[in-house]
Amino acid sequence: MRITVNRLRCIAAGQCVLKSPHVFDQDKQDGIVVLLTENPAPEFEASARLAARVCPSEAITVHDE
Amino acid sequence: MSQTVAELAYPMSRTKPFNPPDGYADLREHEPFARVRLWDGTYPYLLTKFDDIRAVLSNPQFSCEPNREGFPHVFEGRMVADKADRSFLRLDNPEHDRLRRMVTKEFTVRRIEQLTPRIEESVDRLITQYCQLPQGADFVEHFSAPLPTEIITFLLGIPYEDHAFFHEATRIQFGSKSTPAEVRKSLDDLFGYLDALITRKEREPQDDIVSRLVVEQLKPGHVDRLTLINIVRLLLSAGHQTTQNMTALGVLTLLQHPDQLALIKSNPEMIPGAVEELLRFSSVLHVGARRVAMEDIDVNGKLVKAGEGVICSIPAANRDPDLFPDPDKFDVERDAARHVAFGFGIHQCLGQVLARAELRIVYGSLFNRLPNLRLAVPFEKLRFRHDMFVYGVHELPLAW
Numbered sequence: 001m002r003i004t005v006n007r008l009r010c011i012a013a014g015q016c017v018l019k020s021p022h023v024f025d026q027d028k029q030d031g032i033v034v035l036l037t038e039n040p041a042p043e044f045e046a047s048a049r050l051a052a053r054v055c056p057s058e059a060i061t062v063h064d065e
Numbered sequence: 066m067s068q069t070v071a072e073l074a075y076p077m078s079r080t081k082p083f084n085p086p087d088g089y090a091d092l093r094e095h096e097p098f099a100r101v102r103l104w105d106g107t108y109p110y111l112l113t114k115f116d117d118i119r120a121v122l123s124n125p126q127f128s129c130e131p132n133r134e135g136f137p138h139v140f141e142g143r144m145v146a147d148k149a150d151r152s153f154l155r156l157d158n159p160e161h162d163r164l165r166r167m168v169t170k171e172f173t174v175r176r177i178e179q180l181t182p183r184i185e186e187s188v189d190r191l192i193t194q195y196c197q198l199p200q201g202a203d204f205v206e207h208f209s210a211p212l213p214t215e216i217i218t219f220l221l222g223i224p225y226e227d228h229a230f231f232h233e234a235t236r237i238q239f240g241s242k243s244t245p246a247e248v249r250k251s252l253d254d255l256f257g258y259l260d261a262l263i264t265r266k267e268r269e270p271q272d273d274i275v276s277r278l279v280v281e282q283l284k285p286g287h288v289d290r291l292t293l294i295n296i297v298r299l300l301l302s303a304g305h306q307t308t309q310n311m312t313a314l315g316v317l318t319l320l321q322h323p324d325q326l327a328l329i330k331s332n333p334e335m336i337p338g339a340v341e342e343l344l345r346f347s348s349v350l351h352v353g354a355r356r357v358a359m360e361d362i363d364v365n366g367k368l369v370k371a372g373e374g375v376i377c378s379i380p381a382a383n384r385d386p387d388l389f390p391d392p393d394k395f396d397v398e399r400d401a402a403r404h405v406a407f408g409f410g411i412h413q414c415l416g417q418v419l420a421r422a423e424l425r426i427v428y429g430s431l432f433n434r435l436p437n438l439r440l441a442v443p444f445e446k447l448r449f450r451h452d453m454f455v456y457g458v459h460e461l462p463l464a465w
Contacts, residue, residue, distance in 0.1 A: 011162065011165060012170075013407075013414070014174045014417070017174040018174060026173040026174060027170075028173075030166050030170050031166075031170045031173040053403060056408070056410055056411070057123075
């Protein structure tokens with residue numbers, strides 16, 4: 001699994017950090033998403049997927065390869 | 066066939082306080098793009114399916130600007146307030162993102178985590194004060210209203226002592242029965258109050274959100290004064306009204322479902338999931354979300370024409386059985402994560418991390434501190450906020 005984020009679309013709702021704090025963080029300056037890892041460890045894949053599904057601005061994409 | 070169907074007036078009324086209007090389930094099944102009649106004789110669509118609502122709210126071709134022709138206005142007084150609103154809540158992109166990003170750093174997960182001890186302190190103190198009152202004291206007046214108001218005024222740097230003034234302003238500006246003249250007067254008073262507040266912060270900036278907005282955005286000219294007043298007004302009203310109602314309605318919901326309450330009392334790790342289920346089940350934003358199409362748009366196979374208004378019912382989306390099986394059942398063990406109680410798309414609630422923290426802390430401590438908490442009046446005597454933009458309960462007399 002590979003994750004990409006679109007920082008221009010992000011509205012800093014923070015849901016990804018609440019759902020998957022090992023994969024996502026927020027920039028201190030503006031709250032915009034920061035990707036901690038492009039390739040989450042297997043134990044964090046489910047939460048990363050959930051983060052992508054609940055993201056209100058659809059700024060997170062999961063690539064299954 | 067549509068001629069034989071009785072005209073549907075919106076907002077529709079509820080028959081059960083915890084459930085959306087009865088007609089929603091039927092509409093979702095048979096007429097997911099129903100025409101409804103508003104007070105002003107316009108006929109926007111009422112959407113009741115989760116997938117359609119998500120599609121509209123995430124499509125930038127649907128505008129949320131109240132001054133556009135075709136935007137649905139649900140109450141006459143609210144129309145006046147919406148048309149005067151210059152905050153990012155009522156702006157499309159790119160201006161929405163530019164303004165919202167002036168405050169997003171204030172509501173990040175990390176910032177709210179740092180605020181947790183301050184919220185806990187308020188919750189502890191308010192519970193202590195509440196249980197010293199006579200049995201039957203109103204939980205709304207003495208707990209669920211003061212708590213979010215204390216927190217948002219602390220964050221913004223607004224004197225808590227002025228709460229009666231802005232609670233009254235919120236009551237007028239979000240009430241279905243308020244006249245345009247009342248709303249105009251209330252907006253003038255509130256804008257005057259916030260203008261004076263900004264002047265004080267210009268002279269003597271402190272460690273609060275309004276001061277930072279003045280120093281970082283107003284002084285360098287990134288935002289004009291009227292827009293800043295509108296942003297502060299939005300943070301203040303959204304910061305107390307929604308959480309206040311969600312807190313009280315959530316307590317009532319748990320008291321009415323003792324098996325569910327027992328579950329979270331003995332399993333505190335279930336509280337975050339229970340908060341999501343309470344948000345889904347309650348959907349206090351029970352009017353709207355509203356949009357207007359800026360061009361002809363295909364929504365999951367249905368053509369919405371340019372200039373047509375759309376009301377995306379949040380309570381209906383959150384009771385869609387396609388997503389939430391047995392949707393009218395309150396079940397703290399269900400997976401409610403995909404609810405849209407905070408909206409969806411670029412306008413999704415800015416303060417949702419704060420709201421979740423407040424709710425989690427309240428539900429985590431209230432029922433342990435007051436294990437015999439119960440309704441002090443029969444359920445049928447409670448007055449629900451059918452008449453307000455944000456749903457909830459007007460008073461909640463409890464005993465403990």
